[in-house]
Amino acid sequence: MVYILLAVVVICVVVFAVLATSRRTPTSNDSVADFQRHLNALSPEARRHTVENYPVVTSPTEETEEPDDGA
């Protein structure tokens, strides 16, 4: 009986902890970290990966003739 009660208490605590974590309001630390993550993702090092690591694929017809207007 004691073990069952203990198990119920443990489950309640876990459920309460999960709910509390998922529903907590964002703090100023979250917004600072979020903004920093945003700026880090825009850093030249982060962008170099996108711009330089992937080759530009051109279609075969494009090499022969192409309109010059802007995209």
Added chain:
Amino acid sequence: MARDLAIDLGTANTLVYMKGRGIVLNEPSVIALNRQTGEVLATGHEAWHMIGRTPGYIVAVRPLRGGAITDFDVTERMIRLLLQRVGVSRFTRPKVVICVPSAITEVERRAVTDAARRAGAADAQLIEQPMAAAIGAQLPIDEPVGNMVIDIGGGTSETAVISLGGIVALEAVRVGSFDIDNAIQNYVRREHGIAIGERTAEEIKVAIGSAAQTPDEVEAEVSGRDLMMGLPKTVVLTPEEIRYAIDDVVSQIVQSVVRCLAKAPAELAQDFLTRGMYLVGGGGLLRGLAERIETETQVPVRMSQMPLESVVLGAGHCIENYDALKRMFMGQRR
């Protein structure tokens, strides 16, 4: 598993960036349709070659004008075909980031996102073209300094000042390369009495068009239909004539850059003088344009290394870092 996509849905060209693979498609935003049945006959380069040369039952159209959708159904079909060509099926629905002009209206925004969703995207987010261009042009926009980018596309010209990952000042006009082509068409019709097509006007612009005098200028022969006689006729055009013909359009673009400079905070003005402005977009390739802007603003102008791809590469970077860069999307800023 669908690979997420970034699309630069331009008035002139459409580019598609696939997450983890880079630019997988780059072709004109043109679609050829059977006028009677509504069937799609060709898209991209193939359809572009048909412009002005089709029999009565075929129509080759650009479904976007001034960066906005002018024909919703045709645009949706074009996006659907683009997605199919890069491997999207009804079972693989990717997230899509689409670059749009910053000046588009709420209705136009909804038209673009609805078209993408109906064409097979699981989620469609929009990003302003100058912001995407600044990311793709590798400008240090994560720093608290003024970065100025001028994006001249087929239907719009946008100038933005960006600092700390956000737009500080913005100026957009619905004028671009196609307006330059139209100005050439109108001039040749008015002054030489011959009618020329859209593609011929574009070829003249590329061959001898300029916004300011440049060294090694040459004349060009152009053939069209004599408006009086209805017969083919050839005339010779000079670079001075073309400069005169396109001056109104070029002036509108330059004036929008001047207005954006005037809107920018004084603290950033010194950054422009030392760092210069960056020119991106196909319209920026017009000879003498950088010099003309530089002369009229007294601010150095630099050409981006990849002027035609900067916008889609910037949007592609947002797709690669979707969660971290969510706040870049229109309507997501907090």
